[in-house]
Amino acid sequence: VLDPSYRTLFASPGVPQWLDGDLRAASRSFALTRQLDPDDAASGIGLGSIAAEEGRWFEAEAYARDVLARDPDSIDAHRLLARVLAHQNRRVEAIEHYERSLLLALSGERPLDGLLTSAPGPDRLLDDAHARVHAELAGLYGRVGELRRAVTAYRMAMAGGCSNLALTLRLAACLWRQGHPAAAGRQLLAGARQLPSAVRLRLRRARRRRMRP
Amino acid sequence: VKEIDHLMDSTLTLASTLTVPEDVLYQELHGEGVLLNLKTGVYFGLDAVGRRMFELIQAKGTLQPVLDTMLAEYDVTQEQCVTDLLTLVTEMEKHGLVVRTPA
Numbered sequence: 001v002l003d004p005s006y007r008t009l010f011a012s013p014g015v016p017q018w019l020d021g022d023l024r025a026a027s028r029s030f031a032l033t034r035q036l037d038p039d040d041a042a043s044g045i046g047l048g049s050i051a052a053e054e055g056r057w058f059e060a061e062a063y064a065r066d067v068l069a070r071d072p073d074s075i076d077a078h079r080l081l082a083r084v085l086a087h088q089n090r091r092v093e094a095i096e097h098y099e100r101s102l103l104l105a106l107s108g109e110r111p112l113d114g115l116l117t118s119a120p121g122p123d124r125l126l127d128d129a130h131a132r133v134h135a136e137l138a139g140l141y142g143r144v145g146e147l148r149r150a151v152t153a154y155r156m157a158m159a160g161g162c163s164n165l166a167l168t169l170r171l172a173a174c175l176w177r178q179g180h181p182a183a184a185g186r187q188l189l190a191g192a193r194q195l196p197s198a199v200r201l202r203l204r205r206a207r208r209r210r211m212r213p
Numbered sequence: 214v215k216e217i218d219h220l221m222d223s224t225l226t227l228a229s230t231l232t233v234p235e236d237v238l239y240q241e242l243h244g245e246g247v248l249l250n251l252k253t254g255v256y257f258g259l260d261a262v263g264r265r266m267f268e269l270i271q272a273k274g275t276l277q278p279v280l281d282t283m284l285a286e287y288d289v290t291q292e293q294c295v296t297d298l299l300t301l302v303t304e305m306e307k308h309g310l311v312v313r314t315p316a
Contacts, residue, residue, distance in 0.1 A: 099243035106247065106258040125256065134240075152240045156249050159238070 014046045023050050041067050042112050045076045052084060060084045075101045075111045079133065091140050098137050105130055131160025135167055142170065147178045165191055165198040225299055227277040231270055231311045239267065248310050255308040262287070266301055270311060276302065 012033035018026035027050050033043040048063030064081035067074050082097035105111070105127035113128065138153035154171040157163075172187035233239070236251040246264035248257040259267055265286070269279040276298060283294050305311045 096243060102242055102247070103245055103258070149240065152238050155238055155251075156240060156247075159249060159251050159254070 012040070012043055012046075014043060018046060018050065023053065026050060039070055041071055041074055041076065044070075045074075045080055045112060048077075048080050048084075052080065052087075057084050057087055061088075073104055073109050075104050075109055075127070078104070079111075079129070082136070086136070086140060091144050095137060095140050095144070098133050098140070102130065102133055102137075131157045131162035134160060135162045138167075138174075139170065142174050147174050150174045151178065163194075165194045168194055225303060225306070225313070227280055227295070228275065229302075230275045230314045231302065231306075232274065232314050233271055233311055234309065237310050239271070248305070250309050253309055255310065257305070257308060257310055262297070263301055266298055267305075270302070274314075 012029050014026045014029035014033065017023075017029055027047060030043040030046040030050070033040050034047065037043075044063050044067040048060045048067070051057070051063060052060035061081065061084045064077045064084060067077035068081065071077070078097045078101040082094045082101070085091075085094035085097065105125060110126040111129065134153045135157035138150045138157060141147070141150035141153055151171065151174050154167060154174065157167060158171075168187055168191040172184045172191060175181075175184040175187060234250075234252075238249045238251065240247050240249075241264065244261050244264070246259040246267060248259065248267070249255070250257075266279060266283065269282050270276070273279055273282070280291075280294060280298055283289070283298065284291060287294070289297075302311060306313065
């Protein structure tokens with residue numbers, strides 16, 4: 001008898017289809033996987049994420065909550081739900097779910113697309129999106145007026161490798177609103193230095209979009 | 214390194230005064246906390262009790278008032294709280310998240 005505990009994100013063909021941009025096929029595959037195994041978190045997250053991408057926010061929320069009901073420690077479900085709630089301007093709730101996802105990663109849980117490793121070590125964080133979540137939180141803190149926390153979250157995101165022109169400018173704006181014009185100015189200068197690479201990145205993305213069949 | 218660690222541990226007392234270096238970021242997260250040392254990249258999680266200890270260290274500097282406040286707020290024996298506080302501070306000091314300042 002084979003051990004059924006070996007699960008990866010690629011248990012259904014939904015993920016590769018999704019990565020290929022074929023959302024309809026991915027939805028069908030995720031739905032089929034979910035029919036066969038309602039506890040399969042990847043298919044629930046997949047269906048919820050596709051629903052979010054297509055603007056079906058209530059459906060996305062339902063999928064995220066369903067996965068959380070089955071697995072309250074699902075980092076991906078907390079993040080999907082936070083994304084949906086942020087879109088619905090339910091910022092305090094969104095903050096709560098993003099924060100919980102970070103704490104889960106710190107306590108050793110890993111997201112579905114985390115590395116498959118047999119010996120992760122006690123001090124290794126297997127959460128590629130950790131810095132990006134700090135950046136999402138920074139934006140939300142800023143919008144609810146928690147500027148000090150926003151600044152810290154931007155700095156944590158950047159230190160974690162999530163650094164781009166938009167984040168630098170948002171950090172500058174937060175520092176300005178906090179009454180730190182010199183620090184805001186330093187960030188604006190840093191932003192000016194990031195401008196050429198940001199333009200290059202935009203051009204590359206535009207070229208890639210044009211080449212897509 | 215072990216010798217230095219030992220010396221650091223041996224001199225840490227409740228009279229020790231600590232500060233948080235400028236390049237250490239602290240964020241409260243859903244009742245718990247995280248610390249990031251920008252110089253070393255050390256990312257350190259604190260549970261609710263650890264978070265409270267850290268916030269008190271930030272506010273009060275010296276460990277004795279931190280201990281007094283913890284004893285007033287939590288149902289814990291003094292012995293246990295002293296052990297936990299010194300263990301946490303030793304660990305944080307090892308990672309450069311707090312530094313001892315001369316009294």
